[in-house]
Amino acid sequence: MEVTTTAHSSDGVQPIVCFTSDEPAPFAQETIIITKQQDIEQRCRINYLEAQQIRDKAKIKALEEEIILKDAKINDLNKRLFGKSSEKSKKQNSEKNTNNSDQAPKRNRGQQPGSPGHGRTNRPNLPLVHAAPLDLPDEQKKCPDCGLPHIRKPELDKQSDVIEVEVKAHTRRYSRPAYTRNQGCTCDNHLPTIITAPPPPTLIPHSSYDVSFWVEAILNKYRYGQPANRYLQGLQDLGCPVSPGTLAGGLKNLAHLFDPILEALYIRQMGEKIFHNDETRWEVFVEIEGKVGSxxxxxxxxxxxxxxxxxxxxxxxxxxxxxxxxxQNDLVIIICDRYSAYKKLARLADNIILAFCWAHVRRDFLDAGRAFAELNEWGLDWKERIGNIYHLNKLRLEHWNPELPLSEQSKQFTQCQQTLQDALQRMHDEASKGIMQDNNKQQNKSQASKRSNSAQIKQKKVYQSLLDHWQGLTVFVENPDVPMDNNLGENAIRGPVTGRKSYYGSGSIWSAELAAALFSITQTLGVWDINQRHWLMAYLTACAENAGKAPQDINSFIPWLMDETRRAELTRPYPSQAPPANSVQTHLNS
Incomplete structure (x- = not known):
């Protein structure tokens, strides 16, 4: 490689370098001669470095967007966990700040001082126990100064009611007189040598536990959401220790008793037209071939x-x-969330229509506003729009006659129907416009300068989800009997979720199936306002009287098959037996 360097100067002396002068630097006067190969190599290297710089800039920009998205998620989670729950609009917040000095003092929770109360609660189902009179001692029945006795006035006697809740475990002993055959009896009827009355009926043969024991176990776990160990610990504190194996084995033996009731519930439900569906995780600690985890x-x-x-x-x-x-019906409606399993079900079954939940859509906008500060006002604005749809639907239902088709409804209903449809159409147009603007980079250039790329992506996803599910979200318009949300389904599953958090699922398959069966029975009884304790005592007593099997006729235990008198009886609390008066007197003296 040959390199020739030539310096040009008027006086033969290298000029002094001066960076502030307009004159060119000395090296600008020099001529460097390199080979063609070196020139090609240098150009290739320059092009390579420029390409690397472009890739690095794109990578840095992508990482910056990822950081913004992660920061938004962290901000959202922090607000959910630590922040105040507020969905007030920007206008309301500004009014609150301007009128902060004139704001009235914060109202305390609960009943306000000076407001009229509701009086004492009436409890007509509690048995009344007359305790021994609480009389004055003899020394207080006379004047402390002169010693003259006070005059008895029965018409001025006072009464004091004290509500007692006595929780106890006891052993009830039955006396069964024994008989033997008369010596003069020569009949061949295979009578036993010792003849006694049969023992009291029990749910499990040769078991010493009464129906009330199993009713309390069922209610504690499947209605109140308490673990079985806590129920057993309470019994031990009352002097009645029971092993966990006894309780688990007994519940396993009782599981088949509820099969006829469960079958009746299923047949009844399959004849209805509107359903709320939801699902939640449930741990079952059993190893199954082909399944990973519990x-x-x-x-x-x-x-x-x-x-x-x-x-x-x-x-x-x-x-x-x-x-x-x-x-059993040709067409039914399932109100659910946007889980793909329900969508596949509707594709496979022609007689199923999905109605999606507006509460989930509302949550999408609020989550986006919490995640990105620049979307906060946008999310709250859409929250108010969805609230307005709820309001318009409520006004419409006030004039709805369920016995008439939509074409024959009143004029007021028709007006409310049209107002509702117009509001929904405006929402659809707004979402469609938002999608089109996001796809057109030139039209959205001014908005892109205000919002980050991650915020725009999030906004587009919310809009797209709204439009994709629009047909299911508007099912309620042509079917006024269909609610706008799936709150009934989600409320129904709250009890089992509370139990899952307490006893963390089931330890066997039969236990999980029993939990599902008892959740079904107890909550269905709640829909019919039937006292669950009363029903369980009556049904399990009938099973015990039938030698530990389900009764042949269960119509008297099915809410829609029993008569009004029977339903009114089971609606009341289970009739408790009042303790004897002497036990109350002993308690008062102690």
Whole structure:
């Protein structure tokens, strides 16, 4: 390689370098001669470095967007965990700040001082126990100064009622007189040598535990959400220790007693037309071939008169598909969230229409506003729009006659119907416009300067989800009897979720199936306002009297089959037996 350097100067002396002068630097006067190969190599290297710089800038920009997105998620989670729950609009917040000095003092929670009360609660179902009179001592029945006795005035006697709740465990001993055959009796009737009355009926043969024991165990776990160990610990504190194996084995033996009731619930539900569906995880600690982990799923289907649960290791569409295989109507509506299993179910079944939940859509906008500060006002604005749809639907339902078709409704209903449809159309147009502006970079250039790329992506996803589910979100317009949200289904599953957090699922498959069955029965009884303790005592007593089997005729235990007198009887609390008066007197003296 040959390099020749030539310096040009008027006086033969190298000029002094001066960076502030307009004259060129000395090296600008020099001529460097390199080979063609070196020139090509230098140009290639320059092009390579420029390409690397472009890639690095794109990578840095992508990482910056990722950091913004992660910061938004962290901000959202922090606000959910530590922030105040507020969905007030910007206008309301500004008015609050301007009028802060004139703001009235904060109102305390609960009943306000000076407001009229509701009086003492009437309890007509509590038995009345007359205790021994609480009389004055002899020294207080006379004047302390002169010693003259006070005059007795029965018409001025006072009464004091004290409500007592006595929780106790006891052993009830039955005396069974024994008889032997008369010596003069020569009949060949195979009578036993010692003849006694049969023992009291029990649910489990040769068991010493009464129906009340199992009713308390069922209610504590499947209604009140308490773990079985806590119930056993309470019994031990009352002097009645019971081993966990005894309780688990007994519940396993009782599981089949509820099968006829469960079948009746399913048949009833399959004849209805509107359903609320939801699902939640449920741990079942059993190893199954081909399944990894212990996560199962508890599915709930709520209709007008029945709440039905089923447990399954899968969260696929086969579970609701199997449940709705017994539908009796040509067309039904399922109100649910946007989970893909329900969408697949609707694609496979022509007689199922999905109505999606507006509460989930509302949550999408609020979550986006919490995640990105620049979307906060936008999210709150859409929250108010959705609230207005709820309001318009409520006004419409006030004039709705369920016995008439939509074409024959009143004029007021028709006006409210048109106002509702117009509001929904404006929402649809706004979402469509937002999608089109986001796709057109030139039209959205001014907005892009205000919002980050991650915020725009989030906004587009919310809009797109709204439009994709629009058909299911507007089912309630042509079907006024369909609610706008799935709150009934989600409320039904709250009890089991509370129990899951307490005893963390089930330890066997039969236990999980029993939990689903008892959740179904107890919550369906709640829909019919039937006292669950009263019903369980009556039903399990009938099972005990039938030698530990389900009664042949269960119509008197099915809410929609029993007569009004029977339903009114089971609606009241279970009639408790009042303790004897001497026990009350002993308690008062102690």
């Amino acid at each position: 996560r199962w799923y508890l599915w709930v289907t709520r209709s007008q008169s029945v709440i039905f649960y089923c447990i399954d290791p899968s969260r696929s569409a086969t579970v609701p598909g199997a449940h709705f295989a017994g539908l």
